[in-house]
Amino acid sequence: MTRDTLHGADEIGVGLMGLGVVGGGVAATLLDPAQHVARTVGRPVSLKRVLVRQPDKERQMGVPPGILTADPTLLLNDPSIQVVVEVIGGEEPASSYIRQSLSRGKSVVTANKEVMAKEGQELLTLAAARGVDLLFEASVGGGIPIVGPLMKDLLANDIRSIQAIINGTTNYMLTRMARDGMDFDEALKEAQGLGFAEADPANDVEGIDAGYKLAVLASLAFHTQVRAEDVHREGISGLRARDFRYAHELGYAIKLLAIARREGGQVQARVHPCFVPQEHMLAKVDGVFNAVEVEGDLTGKILFHGRGAGREPTTSAIIGDLVEVAKKLGAGGGPAPFFPPGNSLTVAPMSELVTRYYIRLGAADRPGVLAQIARVLGDQDVSIASVIQKDSNPGSQTAELVVTTHPAREKAVQESLQRMRGLQVVRQVDNLVRVEDWPSD
Amino acid sequence: MTRDTLHGADEIGVGLMGLGVVGGGVAATLLDPAQHVARTVGRPVSLKRVLVRQPDKERQMGVPPGILTADPTLLLNDPSIQVVVEVIGGEEPASSYIRQSLSRGKSVVTANKEVMAKEGQELLTLAAARGVDLLFEASVGGGIPIVGPLMKDLLANDIRSIQAIINGTTNYMLTRMARDGMDFDEALKEAQGLGFAEADPANDVEGIDAGYKLAVLASLAFHTQVRAEDVHREGISGLRARDFRYAHELGYAIKLLAIARREGGQVQARVHPCFVPQEHMLAKVDGVFNAVEVEGDLTGKILFHGRGAGREPTTSAIIGDLVEVAKKLGAGGGPAPFFPPGNSLTVAPMSELVTRYYIRLGAADRPGVLAQIARVLGDQDVSIASVIQKDSNPGSQTAELVVTTHPAREKAVQESLQRMRGLQVVRQVDNLVRVEDWPSD
Known part of the structure; x- marks a missing residue:
């Protein structure tokens, strides 16, 4: 030409x-x-x-x-x-x-x-x-082709789920926190200095940006309408250096995941920090990189990985x-504009989520404490997978406890945490992080 | 509807x-x-x-x-x-x-x-x-969208290179050899038993299948004609369990890579076993999975990962x-059929390749041997990066030497190997594997 x-x-x-x-x-x-x-x-x-x-x-x-x-x-x-x-x-x-x-x-x-x-x-x-x-390919994942594949190449599939790291700023911060023991404030300051994070970082660190992108991907994948406000959002500011240490000991990385999953007529859509098994590809996505994993009924899991911004x-x-x-x-025309066929799926309430949980709490360092905590969880049918006692402090007679659960319902776990906070032996509940243990496909 | x-x-x-x-x-x-x-x-x-x-x-x-x-x-x-x-x-x-x-x-x-x-x-x-x-999306990478993205989503890019694991059978075998110390015959038998490999496995283990797929991808990526016969091919049958052990010690995985790279008016196109840094995403592609890494001038590196067959x-x-x-x-029509714009790139001869090399050889176990080997390499301007002596055998007075080089020209390395074989102190040259040390992007 x-x-x-x-x-x-x-x-x-x-x-x-x-x-x-x-x-x-x-x-x-x-x-x-x-x-x-x-x-x-x-x-x-x-x-x-x-x-x-x-x-x-x-x-x-x-x-x-x-x-x-x-x-x-x-x-x-x-x-x-x-x-x-x-x-x-x-x-x-x-x-x-x-x-x-x-x-x-x-x-x-x-x-x-x-x-x-x-x-x-x-x-x-x-x-x-x-x-x-x-x-709107550029609205999610920077130069990674993901909107196009969902709109065209993967059309033969019923998409089951999307798991994605779609905010480079927070992934950079989490990588620094995990690798170099930085705390949140330090990692944020560095990201701001490098121009990865805005002066007002809420859009990134509170998961708002990732929530927008997940709404776009979920609507495409499930041919339904998932709006920004339908996405449950939790940011990364509650994570502490010790959470990364404990995650590592338990065999996990911590990532801010955007997850959308279809279950019958319902869709889960949520952005929050997650424990991800170290051997999973998403655990290996470091720095400002993004990755989107799409699971289709025909293709199985496909991962798209690359620079998500810039x-x-x-x-x-x-x-x-x-x-x-x-x-x-x-060409003077062509196939009709893309229009998602009308599935009308409802968004599942977060309280109905079933997954595993990591709970970190401070408690009195004396016999019988664990029994009380276990009882509170057991009363809500939340089954304990492991308990590790960390950092016993003889001076204040407190110890840090790290509890992981078997799959349990979010509502029951939240209710348990409420009750735990009411126990005299519990000083404070420091953190709750969901654990995503996918089968390795 | x-x-x-x-x-x-x-x-x-x-x-x-x-x-x-x-x-x-x-x-x-x-x-x-x-x-x-x-x-x-x-x-x-x-x-x-x-x-x-x-x-x-x-x-x-x-x-x-x-x-x-x-x-x-x-x-x-x-x-x-x-x-x-x-x-x-x-x-x-x-x-x-x-x-x-x-x-x-x-x-x-x-x-x-x-x-x-x-x-x-x-x-x-x-x-x-x-x-x-x-x-022809289905001709490469099974359900992974890769032809579509190269034909459409990535069109704004000048593609610099493709590095890919596009034969699931050999990747399954290499994973078993690396993880479980299997040798080639054992891994092949298992792959045949599982239905991953044909009774005549040449198409997979000699890199023929991967060569076809690379020709397709390279033609698309560089808008030129790379034919099956233009692809330099080496299979995996020369790899031994010990190569995987040494690779691991040196910080590498061994993968059968399909590599196409544009350099000015020339294209490299080659399929052969490669040392890949353990922290690189391609090193983490295990079992029957495929992965294609595309580097565009705008996007940087994008990885597509999923099931490549079935x-x-x-x-x-x-x-x-x-x-x-x-x-x-x-719609009664649309944009013209895809037709690659006519770049006329030539395929670079393998002898001109510059990369790093791993050489395993058996030599007499006595002083001065290493000096002779180093001289042969030095005469060809091949610079040694490391030498490790392995498995000294007092009975036969031989030792196994593992040499890695700095970047060198294929022709010089092949010439060195010829001369080494002529040395009295060299029993045999067991293996030559190329080492791909990409910058981590």
Whole structure:
């Protein structure tokens, strides 16, 4: 395909919303004189307009200043723009811009996990009604292809579960805490210094970001609507250096997992720290890497592993989607926009979860204490798998106890913890972490 | 989508060639009364004919005997068959049937790595000329989506390299040899007993199967033609239990890797046993699992891990492709068939490879021997990284030496081995294994 051939063919016009780290990468790719995208699509792909907050700001990106604008209507009303790439992030105004673009018959490529987690179903419905595409590979897992495989390659499967490490910031912190004995504050400060964590880290460390991404993946995998607010979320700030030591002794790593599992007509969707067996692939995902494990009824477990964030990987995902849309536009049509067939699954309440648990607590260091604790658990039908006494402190006459349970119901475990806290011999319950002991497949 | 809606829409007719393990899985999926495929496609997908060698043979598969035939023309000449699924395997007659199907304007979905490795370029050219699709996700990696991601999701990348474990039989054997100290014959016998290896195991243990798959992946990744015969192949039969022990001591696992790497206008393509650092993800791929690591300029390294063979995973890949073709047929068209843009890369000769090496040899157990060996290597500019003397045998006055080198040129190393064999103090050179020390990314 020569440049001349490209120039003869009808052009695909692109409007870009947002020119931050990722937007800059997308712009650079589209403005690259080697025209990699155009050659792949088979016709010119032209960056028509870029929406920014301050069009007059000095930029070193090679974007012609004349196409910068602060006025979204210049993109929305431009009939030569057939595809809008949204990389503003956050819910508003991104959501309104996506909606307006689709309404005006433009296809949209977005990296916006928050919008897709909160309004994905409505926006996909709108896109299908207008006969345009809404693609969002970049919203989860950076450059790792995961939305595409769930939408296409794995369609023959009934997906049973997803287990994922989809927040690189917290995985970096957990890796440092596990390997180097750092505590939470120290790991956070380092992550902030390296630019992995924001000044306000809540979005990452409280599992909000991972929750958005899980809502997107679960909706795709189960062909149903799992919204951001349906996901049970717990962050990593309660973990202490000693939890990592004990986990290691018991044969586990601690990871912030995003888990979605189908059980009949119900879906579990939860983000929380988890004990993961050391020999499991997810236990070996370190640093800022992400990994998504999908279990299909035909394929069994498939793991996708790679860089989950950053300018280049996210640009890769966006350009992949853009090429797909542009090829379809170039062909004058193609298969209908993706629309998840309507399973109507309900989200299972967290209290109904059955899994194993790790409980760390401080108790009086004297005979009979363990019997009392065991009785409280036994009264709720929670069966103890192991008890280890740690760090006996003769001065205060306290000891640290680490209890692991056999599979038990969340509700019963939470009720047991309440009662334990009422025991005179229990000083405090320090931590509860769920233990995921999957069969090794 | 109700059955009534489905019945109103135009039907997609499918012809199936082959009714073995995988063919049976495909037939069962298409004949499933729940019509999962039809509902996903949005119109009826009907199995019209099945090509088998013995139509009269008793089968317990629920395929209506009336659609079985031994006559390929009944599929090739049937205008109601728009898609042919080829799961016969082997080169002929599968290759001719694929060619004839494409020539007659039928799209083809195939699991045939041998045909794609030997004639992929010609067949894709033919498909593009006829405006039909030739899809082959099932030819590599079973149910792991890897062809699709290379063809679509990762298109924005210049792919730098592929490192893969793509033969489950040999990976199972290597896992047993490493973990349980089995030797090659014992591991092979077990793999045969479990049905993982054929009675004639050459296809697996000599790296032929992995070579076909690597040719397919490399052609896709680098948009060029890498043929089966371009791939340098070495099998695993030369490995001994002691090689696994020494590898372990040195911090490595031994894996049969398929490696393709682009360097400027050249491509390396090779299948051989490799020392892989124990902390690398590929070292952790055990048993019959497969894994493909792709390095893109934007994404960095992405790993795809899962079951690389078997009825269900392979069926998943075929049905995924079939749904894609059927959706496009249903929409009356779509983007042009995939056709790799024409890079014309040459395959680098193996002699030019630069990597590290592990050499195991038997030598006389007396002073000065090491100096002679070091001189032979030094004369060829091969620099020694470590030497360990093992298993000194006072009776025969021999010792086993394990030498590892710094990066060196294959040609120089092979020349050194020749000269070493000529030394009086060298009893024999037992093994040469390449060492892949990638940066940890």
